[in-house]
Amino acid sequence: MSGAPAVPAPDLAALRPLLWTCAAFAGGVLLHADRVPPWAAAVALLLVGWRLLTAYRGGADPGVAARAVLALALVAIVLARFHTLNGLAAGTTLLLLMAGLKLLETRGARDQVVMVAAGLFLLLAACLDRQDLARAPLYGLQAWLSCAALAVIAAPATSARAAMSLAGRALLLAVPLALLLFVFFPRLPGAFWAIPRNDLALSGLSDTMTPGSIGKLATSYDAAFRVQFLGPIPPPQERYWRGPVLHEFDGQTWRRNAFDLRAPVPRVHVGTAYRYRVQLEASRQRWWFALDTPVGAPDARARLTYDDQLMGADPLNDPVSFDALSYTHTAVMQPLEPAAQHQDTALPASRNPRTHALAASLRERAGSDAAYVQAVLGYLRDGGFVYSLEPERLGPDAIDDFLFRTRVGFCGHYASAFVVLMRAAGVPSRVVTGYLGGEWIPFGDYFLVRQADAHAWAEVWLVGHGWTRVDPTAVVAPERLQRGIIDLLPQELPVRARLLHASPWLMQLLQRWDAANAWWTNHVVRFDYDSQLDVLARLGIRSPDARYLGWAFMLALCGWLALIAWHLRRAMAPLRPDPLARAYARLCRKLARIVPRAPHQGPLDFAAALIARHPQAQAAVLPLLTRYAELRYGPPPERAEREIEEFSRDVGRLSLARTVRDR
C-alpha cells in the first residue's frame, strides 16, 4: 500500500468511531500487557495499528482466507505456549488475539460495539486477575474510555471532550448505585465453578530451598502478609512466621515431604499465648503463614500438618484473612516416632565428608544433643563466618565447600549447614522456611511482612523438649533478629531499594500506602456475604438474612432512580423566556379572554383580528401590540431594557374589564 498513488484524503471525522473503538480495545490490552506473553500484547497492538493504518491510508484489509490462517496460527501458538486454552492466562491471551483479528473486519457500528464489549471483557479478566488498589484507577479509566467510545459510535459527530464528559457524567451518576449495590446486592457464600488459574507464578517462598534461593527474595518489597495482634505482641526475636518445613535433602536442594498426613504430635504449649489476625496476600501457593507454633487449624479452609504448617485446601488466588492462636515454645514428653526419626536424620551418602568428620568430633566432645547444638552454634559464631546476600557459588559438596572454604552465606546456607551437621551426628533436625520480623505500620496498627523478610532456620529434636527452634543465622548476624535485611546489608541491595529506604519521608509514604492497601484488601477486595451481614447488623437489623439484603437493595435502587430522574429533569427544564417574551405572553393571556391568539398569528395580525371583532378595544390594545412588534422585530432602541420594562408595566396596567364593559 506504500506505492498507492494519490489516495484521496480520508474523512477523518468518519474515522472517529473506529479510532475510539481501537482506543477502548487497546486500553483493555494494556491492562494485561505485563501479564500475557509480551508477543501476544505486541501482536494485539500491532493489529490495532494495522487496522487504523488501512483505514487511514485506504489500503486493502486482509481477506477472509488470510484472517482464517492467521487465527488458526495464533490459536496454535497459544496452545503450544500454555498447553491449554482453559485458564485465565491462556483465555486472556486468546481473547486479546482473537479480538485483535476481529478488529480487522470491523465495518459498521455493530462490529465496533462488539469490540468495545471485548475491551470491557478484558477489564473483567483484569479484575479476576488482580484487584490491587494501585490498579483500580486504571480499571476505572478503562470503563470510562469504553463508555466514551460507545458515545462516539452512537453519534460520530461527538467531540472527544463531549464524549468523555457525557460518559464521565453518566458514570458519576451511576457511582452511588454501584456503591449501594456493592454493599447490598446479595453475594454467594461460595463458588459454583472454577477456572484453573495456577498458571501464573508469583514471587514468594516455594516448597523447595537451595541455600541461595531465599536471597533472591531479599530485594522484593512486595507484601507477603500483614498481622494484627489482638493482645500481647511477641518480642522481635520470637517473630518467626512458619512456612514450608523441609525434610528431604539431596546434597543441593531441600524439599518438603509432601504426602504425609500424620496428625501433629501432642505437645505442651509453653509461655505466652499470642492471638492475632493474618491477612495473606494472594500467593498462588497453598501454605498459610502463622506465628511459630499455631494451636490447631484456624478454620475449615486449612489444616495443621504434623510439622505445624498450616496448609490451605486451595491455592491462595485471592487474599485470605484468618484468626489464629500461637505459642512460640512447646514441649513434648514422648519420644520421636521411628519413621520421623529416620526421615529427619537422613543424609545423602558419600557427600560432604569433612562435614561428617566435623560433626563426629564435635558430638564426641559434647556430652548431650543440647550441648552439641551449642557447640555447633559456637563453631559458626567463632569460625569467621560472614553474613552476605552475595555468596560465592558452591561446589558439588556444597556444605563442605561452605563450612571450610567460602564461609560466606545467607540464612539458607546457615540453616542448611546446621541441619546437615545435626543429622550427621544423628540428631533429628529439619529446615523451616518462612519469614522473620516485620515492619510496624503505625497508620494501621499492624505488622507488614514483606517478601524481603523471608528467612530459613532450623528445628532440632531434643529429648524431653521436642522440636526446638534454633536459628544459626542469629549467631552469625545477631542484628537480623531486630532488623530487616535492608538495614543489615544495604550495600548489597539494588539502588532503588536503598533510595526508598534512605529517606524517612519516603519510608513513611510507603507505610501509608501499605496501610491504604491493607484497608483496600480488608474492606473492598474481601467484602463478602459475611461482611454484608455485618453491615446489616450494624444498621440495626438484628437477625439479618438474604431477604433483608434484597429489600435494602430494592429500596436503594428505587431511591437512586428517583434521584437520577430528578437530576435529569432539572437539566431539561424549559428555557426561561426573556422579559419581553414573558410580558408578551402575559398580554396574550389577558387578551385570550376576548380573542385567543392563533399560533400562526404575529402581533400585528393578531391586532387586526382582534380589532375586527372588538373595534372598541383598538385604543387599548393596538398600541401595546405595535410596541411589542417594534421592540421584538424593529431596530433595537437605545435604552432597550428600560423600554421593555415600561412595556411590561403597561401590560400589567391593561384592564380588559373596562374594555369589555365599554362594549
Next chain:
Amino acid sequence: MRRRQGEDHLPVALERRRLYILPTRGGLAFTALLFLMMLAGLNYANSLALFFTFLLTGFALVVMQQCHRNLLGTEVIAAVAPAVFARSTGAVQLTLANSSAAARPLLEAALRAGTLVSADLPAGTQRRIELPLAAPARGVVRIERVRLSTAWPFGLFRVWTWVHTPVTLLVYPHPHGALPIPAHSARAAGARSQLGAGADEWVGLRPFRDGDSPRQVDWKAYAREAPLLVKEYVQGASELRMFEYAQLAHLDQEARLSQLARWVVDAEAQGERYGLILPKLRLAADRGPEHRHRCLAALALFGLEDTAR
C-alpha cells in the same frame, strides 16, 4: 398499532405516556455482558468485577433515562407535504421545536416505510426535517403517522413514539407530452381583462409567496430593508389559453392528464393566462401559483375524488 392517544392536533408536545423505550441490539449485547460480569464476580467473590458490573449497570440505567429525556417534551409544530409531480420524490416536512434548556441531539424521524432522517435540535430552537416520500403516480399519498425516535447518547436504548398526524401529499401528474401548446382561444372574460391588450404591464408590488420566480422579486426594495416583494405584471387578456381534456381524445387518460399538466406548467412559466376544461370541472383562465396549483390539483385528483375523500 393501536392509537392509544387518538389523532394528534399539532402542535403537540411529546408526553411521557406515549413514549416507548427498549434496548437496542447493542443494548442487549451490553446487558448480556453485564450478566456475564455479574456471574463471574459472584462466582469468584471478586469485588472489583462486581463493582464494575454495578457501575456499568447504573450507567445503563442513567443512559436509559437520558435517552428518554432526549425525546420527552419535544414539540411537533407542523407536518406538511408540499405537492410534487409524479415520478419524483416528495417530502413530509416535519417541524420540531425544543423549548428546553438542553440540546436534543440526534432525533430521528421516519415514515412507516421510509428511511431514518436524524437531526440535532439545539436548546430553544425550531427545525424543519424533510422526510423523503416517493411519489410514483399522480393522486394522493396519505401518511397516517410519523415515527420519532432517538438512541442518543450511547445507542444502548431507543425511545420512540408515533405522532398520529395525517399528512396528504398531493402528487401532480407527470408533466409530459409533445403536443404543441394550444393556440389562444377566443377572448373570455378574465379577472383582469380590464387592463386591455398589450405587452406586459406593471401592475404593482405584492408580498412574496412560495413559488414566485426569483426574477420577479424586487431585490432593490429588499436591499432597503423592505419586505420581500414581487413585481406583478399582467399581460393582455388576448393571450388566454384554454386547455381542454376533450381535445386530446386520441390519448389514453393518463397521457391526457400528463399533456395537460405539461401545458399548465409551460403556460405558467411563460406568464400566460390559462384555464382548464375537464369533463366535470371548468377552471376559468387566470395565472399565478395558486391558479397553477388549482389546475394541477384538479388533474392530480381527476377521477379519484370519490376514493380520495
